[in-house]
Amino acid sequence: MRSSVSPTFGGLVQEFFTDYMVQQRALSPCTVASYRDAFLLMLHFAEQHLGKSPSALQLADIDAKFLASFLEHLERDRHNTVRSRNIRLAAIRSFLRFAARRDLSNLRVIEQALAVPMKRFDRPMIGFLSREQMLAVMDISTASWLGHRDRLMVTLLYNTGARVSEIVGVRVGDVILGPISFIHLHGKGRKQRSLPLWKSTARDIRDWLGRNPQPTERSPLLPTRQGNAMNRATVCQRLKLATKAASDRHPELANV
Structure with a gap:
């Protein structure tokens, strides 16, 4: 019973x-x-x-x-x-x-x-950067290890339109380089998608992996100096630095 x-x-x-x-x-x-x-x-x-x-x-x-x-x-x-x-x-x-x-x-x-309701709110209009502005943000010197990683990070975000959480979750094994290069992204709710990579992006990844010859397929493609995956706060910080540097040529980026 x-x-x-x-x-x-x-x-x-x-x-x-x-x-x-x-x-x-x-x-x-x-x-x-x-x-x-x-x-x-x-x-x-x-x-x-x-x-x-x-x-x-x-x-x-x-x-x-x-x-x-x-x-x-x-x-x-x-x-x-x-x-x-x-x-x-x-x-x-x-x-x-x-x-x-x-x-x-x-x-x-x-x-x-x-019965307690969800609260309605206005969704702000999402702005965008011009091609010239975006190229200025991506123009990060690759002389240092950190600069090389940040340039690839911004390039991948621009190439794929991925969420930050998707980019920081990319492992070395998620990138397929060949005659047609593409990347596997793992999104919310275990959703997965594959996106093509520009030839220039694939070339940048090859250069980056050549600079970091030790990672396994499970290693983060864009690690911290300690070898861990980046987090959202770190990506936000690095993007702000890149945008600030680009604002010298495009002053309007200072308000982004």
Whole structure:
């Protein structure tokens, strides 16, 4: 006979992250990490504003009022953008829909919490650089190891139109050089795509690999000096330096 005892909040969270997300849905590690971060923030907020530790929290505590207060806290106190706020809400909504199938006694609370809406926001118009401006940004000296890497990084971004997360995730084995050269990119949600490389880009990669003869197929194509993959913050920093240098010839780039 099935037990009529409602599952605990902690038990639901554990099942959601271990069995549901990883085993049943096989979500990517990045998605799991994003959901985890949302829950850590929510649990910390609950401890401060409800006076309950994570182990003492109940599903009924995650009601519409609490959820609205948490989202307001993200924007007001943590200065999260509306986009980030909505991502956190999406993670909690996914958990609540999961919990609704396992804890019928709190179905009304869950229904009301799920009614908390996503916030609309204006998407800014994406600008672009002219060919001359882009070539100026790409004109990084390859005399140093760091400059050589940065030039290839900017060239790949321009050639492929890839996201930063895709470029920093490229391994040496993802690049196929030959009569027709191309690159494998690994995107969000395990999506993969292959894009052609210009002959000049393929030539730049050959020169770069010739300068770094030790990497294996699993090594990052664009490593740090320590041999690790670059991260988004590092790419942003290096792009700012390249843009600043290019602004000497194109002053309008100083405001990019």
